[in-house]
Amino acid sequence: MLLPIEVANVFSPDECKKIISTTDEKAYADARLIDGARQDNTRRARITWLDDTDKDEWVFRRLLDTVSEANRHHFKFGLEEFSERMQVAYYGAETEAFFDWHIDIGDGQFARHRKLTIVTQLSEDDSYTGGDLETNADGNVRRASRACGTAMLLPSFVLHRVTPVTHNARYSLTLWAHGPEFH
Numbered sequence: 001m002l003l004p005i006e007v008a009n010v011f012s013p014d015e016c017k018k019i020i021s022t023t024d025e026k027a028y029a030d031a032r033l034i035d036g037a038r039q040d041n042t043r044r045a046r047i048t049w050l051d052d053t054d055k056d057e058w059v060f061r062r063l064l065d066t067v068s069e070a071n072r073h074h075f076k077f078g079l080e081e082f083s084e085r086m087q088v089a090y091y092g093a094e095t096e097a098f099f100d101w102h103i104d105i106g107d108g109q110f111a112r113h114r115k116l117t118i119v120t121q122l123s124e125d126d127s128y129t130g131g132d133l134e135t136n137a138d139g140n141v142r143r144a145s146r147a148c149g150t151a152m153l154l155p156s157f158v159l160h161r162v163t164p165v166t167h168n169a170r171y172s173l174t175l176w177a178h179g180p181e182f183h
Ligand SMILES: O=C(O)CCC(=O)C(=O)O
Pocket: 087, 089, 099, 104, 119, 133, 160, 162, 172, 173, 174
């Protein structure tokens, strides 16, 4: 199956808050695209990274369990590893942050091996305006659930975007699973 799926309650609302609070405000940097370019007309957001060791290991474990289960039952992709760290993204209304339509596979060393993308909502759904995560896998645009703790899993070749945030801010957590390139 190549359509995205959603898994609710991967994290509790308290756990979502905890993940946000473990990130260091000063560590956020302007997001770059897969090729390393900073392109304000494609993506405007601030991002930071979590490690799969020490204090953030429980976050990684939870995502790993979620990906494994979804891949076993739904996607059935050949997945081998997680080659990149977990990404926390901040989309603030002060810059009307957004991420235009894109796919996650690219020419980069890791980006070419991305197979499954898992995006988890970290902000309370009614705490911000705009900032909708949308996918277009088959010509139909689908809006992801805004419930915090809900994860959207999508093949990394599926188009997706985040609409501009117009009030307050949205945080998300993204992890990619890697394996032999799609052909
Ligand atoms: O923040 C999101 O909801 C999506 C992030 C994303 O698409 C990406 O980092 O490639």
